[in-house]
Amino acid sequence: MKINPNKCVACGNCTYVCPMGAIYVDPANNRSTINRDECVECYSCYNGLSQEHLNPTLVRTMRGIFKALRLRFDPEPDVCPTAAFEPDELTWPRIVRRAFSDPRVPHESTGVTGRGTEEVKTNDVTGRVQLGDAGFTVEFGRPGVGVRFYEIERMAMALAKRGVTFEKKNPVTSLMTDTSTGKIKDDILNEKVMSAILELKVTADKIETVIETVREVEKTLNTVIVLGVGARCDENGEDKIVGPILERLGYTLHRAKTNTGLGKISLDRAEAAQSKEPVPTGAAR
Amino acid sequence: MTNTLHRFGDAESFRDDYVVFAIPARGKTDKGSVPKLKEFLRLALPFKPVNMGDASHGGALRPCQNMDPTQHWNRDMTPNFQSVIDGVDTPTTCAVVFDNRVAAEEFLKLVLKADLNLCVNISTSVDGAEQCCHAAGIPRHSLSYSLGFQGKTEMLPASQVMSLSTMCGHGMISHSLAKKMIDWVKEGRRTPEEAVTYMARFCSCGVYNPSRAKRILEEARGTMK
Numbered sequence: 001m002k003i004n005p006n007k008c009v010a011c012g013n014c015t016y017v018c019p020m021g022a023i024y025v026d027p028a029n030n031r032s033t034i035n036r037d038e039c040v041e042c043y044s045c046y047n048g049l050s051q052e053h054l055n056p057t058l059v060r061t062m063r064g065i066f067k068a069l070r071l072r073f074d075p076e077p078d079v080c081p082t083a084a085f086e087p088d089e090l091t092w093p094r095i096v097r098r099a100f101s102d103p104r105v106p107h108e109s110t111g112v113t114g115r116g117t118e119e120v121k122t123n124d125v126t127g128r129v130q131l132g133d134a135g136f137t138v139e140f141g142r143p144g145v146g147v148r149f150y151e152i153e154r155m156a157m158a159l160a161k162r163g164v165t166f167e168k169k170n171p172v173t174s175l176m177t178d179t180s181t182g183k184i185k186d187d188i189l190n191e192k193v194m195s196a197i198l199e200l201k202v203t204a205d206k207i208e209t210v211i212e213t214v215r216e217v218e219k220t221l222n223t224v225i226v227l228g229v230g231a232r233c234d235e236n237g238e239d240k241i242v243g244p245i246l247e248r249l250g251y252t253l254h255r256a257k258t259n260t261g262l263g264k265i266s267l268d269r270a271e272a273a274q275s276k277e278p279v280p281t282g283a284a285r
Numbered sequence: 286m287t288n289t290l291h292r293f294g295d296a297e298s299f300r301d302d303y304v305v306f307a308i309p310a311r312g313k314t315d316k317g318s319v320p321k322l323k324e325f326l327r328l329a330l331p332f333k334p335v336n337m338g339d340a341s342h343g344g345a346l347r348p349c350q351n352m353d354p355t356q357h358w359n360r361d362m363t364p365n366f367q368s369v370i371d372g373v374d375t376p377t378t379c380a381v382v383f384d385n386r387v388a389a390e391e392f393l394k395l396v397l398k399a400d401l402n403l404c405v406n407i408s409t410s411v412d413g414a415e416q417c418c419h420a421a422g423i424p425r426h427s428l429s430y431s432l433g434f435q436g437k438t439e440m441l442p443a444s445q446v447m448s449l450s451t452m453c454g455h456g457m458i459s460h461s462l463a464k465k466m467i468d469w470v471k472e473g474r475r476t477p478e479e480a481v482t483y484m485a486r487f488c489s490c491g492v493y494n495p496s497r498a499k500r501i502l503e504e505a506r507g508t509m510k
Contacts, residue, residue: 017487019459044457048487050348074474076357077465078348078483103288103455103489104341121378122310122404123427135429139291143451144460145440194456218436225436226291230429237415237424251432254296257289258414261426262397263310263404270402 001039001046005031007084009059013077014045014085019144019194032084040146040194041090042101050076051083093188096149100171100193117169117199120230121257124264128201134242135201135230136210140223142195147223149175150189152196155225156182158217159200162209167199207245228257288454289380289408289492290431293447296410302497303389303417304408305329306380307401314402315376321401322379326370328395329381332388337369338491340378345369346485346495362482369491384496386413390420397421445505449498453488462487467505477502 003014003023008031015023015032022038023045025031059081066073075081090098098105119137120129129135138155141147152172160166160182166173177183202210207229218225231242243253289304307325309318326337338344345364349356373379383389389407396405407414411428418425434441441447442460449463450456466480475483480502481495 016461016465017459018461019456021459021461042457044459044487047489048348048457050352050486051350052352052354054354076360076483077462077469078486079352079357101456103457118308118311120427120429121306121308121406122313124404125310125313129427137429142291142454142456143293143434143441143447144456145437215435221436223436224434224438224440226434227432228290228429229432230427232427233425235424237418237426239425239428243428243430246430246432251430252295253411253430254294254433255290255292255299255409255431256411256414257406257408257429257431258411258418258425259427259429260393260405260407260418260421261423263314263402264426265397265423266400266402267314269400 001034001041001043002086002088003032003034004084004086005029007056007082008032009056009063009082011063011075011081013075013079014049016077017045017048019044020146038192040101040192041094041098042194043087043098046085046087047104049078049080049085052079052081053083054081056082093191096175096188096191097193100196117167119199120259122263123230123232123259124261125267129230129232131232131234132204132241133201133232134204134207136199137228138198138214139226139228140196141193142224142226145224146192146194147196148190148192149184151221151223152198153182153184153189154220155214155217156184156198158213159198159210162213164200164202164206164210167201170197170199172196172198204241204245207242208249211249288490290429291434291451291454293434293444293451296412298448299410299413301384301500302409302494303383303386303413304380304492304494305383305389305392305405306378306408307403307405308378309376309403314404318376318403319373321403322373322377323370324399325396325401325403326366326373326379326381328399329392330366332383332392334366334381334388335384335496336364336382336485336491336493337366338380338488339369339373340490341375342369342372343489344485344491344493346482348486360479360482362478378490380490380492382492382494384494386416390417393417393421397423445501448501449484452493452498454492455489457487457489458484458493467502470502470506477506
């Protein structure tokens with residue numbers, strides 16, 4: 001992303017909306033400027049700010065007058081008055097930043113949409129996480145901190161040493177040169193992204209090992225982590241395996257995403273209806 | 286993605302936060318899912334959702350790409366649900382946000398009856414979602430627990446800022462904007478309703494909860510206990 005200095009009027013609105021705090025008004029030219037090393041190409045500025053198309057010279061003059069008179073200029077805080085943002089043509093490896101930061105674009109780098117996979121959201125249809133499994137999402141960098149791939153690699157390599165297997169369809173996995181070691185492509189290691197997710201599935205007896213590893217490695221990282229743990233419920237809708245282990249490890253289970261199973265109910269209904277359909281005489285079954 | 290899972294707060298703080306979303310399973314139930322996703326959103330309307338959206342096009346409050354300067358004095362703060370429904374044109378995740386459990390329960394019952402062949406999830410407190418499933422007479426299939434933020438948490442801002450910014454799990458609502466909105470509401474420069482709509486326009490999939498955000502802003506101002 002770049003800001004056109006001929007259009008920018010240094011209103012400062014964009015400095016607040018950047019999730020990475022990468023935009024500042026440069027005192028050298030009195031224009032908003034993007035710190036390219038910190039920018040994760042999330043396009044929050046470009047997509048989130050409403051755009052006016054005012055004449056920059058007029059706006060600068062007005063602002064100058066208000067400033068001289070010490071009048072408070074009180075514009076709408078979610079507007080770029082001169083539509084000064086202009087997307088860059090992104091190339092490898094910088095293109096990885098946008099793929100992991102702008103939720104509206106598919107992963108150009110990996111071909112996978114989104115920062116993770118469907119994990120337990122479609123578990124009632126896919127059956128990815130079975131009773132006694134724990135499907136982990138280890139998410140780095142959010143909220144509002146960001147992460148560089150060398151930090152993700154450090155965690156991935158530590159987890160790989162404990163024998164975990166990474167989800168094949170996950171975007172981070174697709175950027176590994178060796179999924180058995182967690183090694184990530186060298187040319188993207190210093191790229192910064194809004195957030196990225198390592199996905200792995202273990203049996204319940206390995207939950208503690210994964211969490212111990214995460215707790216150990218996170219001390220060496222300059223970012224925040226948030227863990228999600230997926231579990232299959234029993235026929236009564238209860239989780240008597242994974243939840244109790246997490247509570248024993250000190251976690252309070254405030255919030256969850258609950259798969260209601262409606263996808264499976266629809267499939268079961270369709271199968272039942274199909275099995276009741278009369279078979280034409282002579283037709284092979 | 287985990288864009289509704291890791292909202293900051295305890296179970297009590299999610300009493301007015303029920304995100305119900307539908308997603309077709311890629312390669313299994315996504316074919317022909319667009320009209321079903323539209324129907325999912327349409328079914329929610331009688332239960333007065335506070336937001337809705339689809340992951341490809343955005344929520345019911347969106348930024349304007351060609352704003353008239355006179356709108357500064359007359360910004361449209363009304364969520365446009367119909368445009369969200371009309372805009373669904375590809376298999377994606379569609380979400381509806383309610384600010385009370387009863388609405389989420391009744392909606393879930395209706396979706397069950399409609400038999401849409403979509404995977405339906407509820408993102409809220411563990412107990413809140415369990416009660417919704419119980420009311421609809423269905424056992425929970427799977428859970429994805431949020432274990433909360435860890436690591437270098439000293440890099441994170443104060444709890445009220447976190448509560449506002451993490452309602453966009455994609456991270457599109459910056460901590461700075463959330464803090465600015467708290468300050469502006471405290472200063473009386475904007476109403477909580479106005480501040481909420483500024484933030485909601487940055488959420489790119491419509492899962493931001495304006496009702497909960499308004500409560501948090503009022504609590505920050507000190508006018509609500």
